[in-house]
Amino acid sequence: MKDIVIIGAGPAGLSAAIYAVRAGHTVTVLEEFAYGGQIINTPEVENYPAVSTISGFEFSQNLYDQATALGAEVLYEKAEAIQEDGNVKVVVTGAGKHRAKAVIIANGARHRKLGVPGEDAFSGKGVSYCATCDGAFYKGKDVCIVGGGNTALEDALFLANNCKTVYLIHRRDAFRASKVTVDSVLARENIQVVYDSVVDAILGDGTVTGIAVSNVKTGRRSELSISGVFIAVGLQPENERFAGLVALSDGGYIAAGEDCKTSQAGIFVAGDTRSKAVRQLVTAASDGAVAAIEASNYINQSFIE
Numbered sequence: 001m002k003d004i005v006i007i008g009a010g011p012a013g014l015s016a017a018i019y020a021v022r023a024g025h026t027v028t029v030l031e032e033f034a035y036g037g038q039i040i041n042t043p044e045v046e047n048y049p050a051v052s053t054i055s056g057f058e059f060s061q062n063l064y065d066q067a068t069a070l071g072a073e074v075l076y077e078k079a080e081a082i083q084e085d086g087n088v089k090v091v092v093t094g095a096g097k098h099r100a101k102a103v104i105i106a107n108g109a110r111h112r113k114l115g116v117p118g119e120d121a122f123s124g125k126g127v128s129y130c131a132t133c134d135g136a137f138y139k140g141k142d143v144c145i146v147g148g149g150n151t152a153l154e155d156a157l158f159l160a161n162n163c164k165t166v167y168l169i170h171r172r173d174a175f176r177a178s179k180v181t182v183d184s185v186l187a188r189e190n191i192q193v194v195y196d197s198v199v200d201a202i203l204g205d206g207t208v209t210g211i212a213v214s215n216v217k218t219g220r221r222s223e224l225s226i227s228g229v230f231i232a233v234g235l236q237p238e239n240e241r242f243a244g245l246v247a248l249s250d251g252g253y254i255a256a257g258e259d260c261k262t263s264q265a266g267i268f269v270a271g272d273t274r275s276k277a278v279r280q281l282v283t284a285a286s287d288g289a290v291a292a293i294e295a296s297n298y299i300n301q302s303f304i305e
């Protein structure tokens with residue numbers, strides 16, 4: 001049995017691993033896909049304190065190397081459920097069961113879908129949720145990006161380096177993204193902002209050829225000819241599998257305050273999957289530290305030998 005099982009090897013989970021092993025605990029981190037989480041797709045991170053600029057990939061690699069060098073074990077297994085056996089937690093994966101004194105859930109969140117006709121049919125054939133991954137395929141072409149948050153606007157800037165025209169489709173006339181990013185977007189000649197508009201359908205014939213758009217204020221409908229549709233309309237947690245054990249908040253996030261304690265003793269939560277106001281790299285790392293320290297305190301109090 002390990003002291004702590006951490007579900008998710010993103011910034012929150014790996015930060016928790018660093019704090020937990022340095023507190024003297026044995027740690028297994030379970031990761032479904034690849035370590036790094038969402039940040040691995042960010043080309044440039046410029047807002048992590050004391051690191052003026054670093055790629056998301058390098059950041060993830062550094063974090064993974066640090067956690068594993070300190071002694072955390074990372075296994076590539078999907079956590080399907082958490083069960084209890086007395087005061088021991090049992091994390092069930094496709095490969096087996098992992099017993100632990102405490103669990104930290106740090107499984108992040110997934111890309112939200114638009115839910116319009118053509119989205120699924122053209123996924124991978126012109127529809128993408130990752131500009132950094134797929135943007136290079138659209139060199140010299142016209143594309144659109146949907147959304148008004150930091151991801152959409154940063155992706156628009158990234159795409160504008162390669163693409164002919166980038167249409168930024170946003171359902172309102174004000175952006176959620178930070179001012180410095182908005183200003184950069186508005187200053188780019190090959191980014192055309194389409195305000196107050198939603199995508200009604202993604203059009204194509206084998207691959208994407210365009211989108212049908214309507215203006216939510218005027219009701220006017222139009223079509224844009226483009227080769228790629230990038231979708232960046234936020235994140236969605238995937239916590240139904242834990243709902244029987246820990247309380248969820250509106251939107252499916254795991255309910256917990258800044259102490260990262262869930263409704264269930266011995267289960268903690270860190271990062272984007274927690275109910276919180278600010279989802280940033282630095283707050284994910286911060287949550288990881290808090291969750292690990294709280295988990296350590298819990299173990300020290302509940303497992304006296």
Ligand code: NAP
Pocket residue numbers: 047112113114146147148149150151152154171172175176198232233234235278279280
């Ligand atoms: P977000 O901040 O939640 O923004 C999602 C955007 O998509 C919003 O503008 C929203 O419109 C729009 N949207 C949502 N559902 C939609 C729908 N069905 N149709 C059309 N538009 C829809 O998501 P995010 O940009 O992925 O960012 C997630 C978190 O990561 C945020 O906390 C963000 O600040 C953070 N982040 C930070 C950085 C950075 O600091 N460098 C980079 C990337 C992400 P409304 O505005 O009208 O709601």
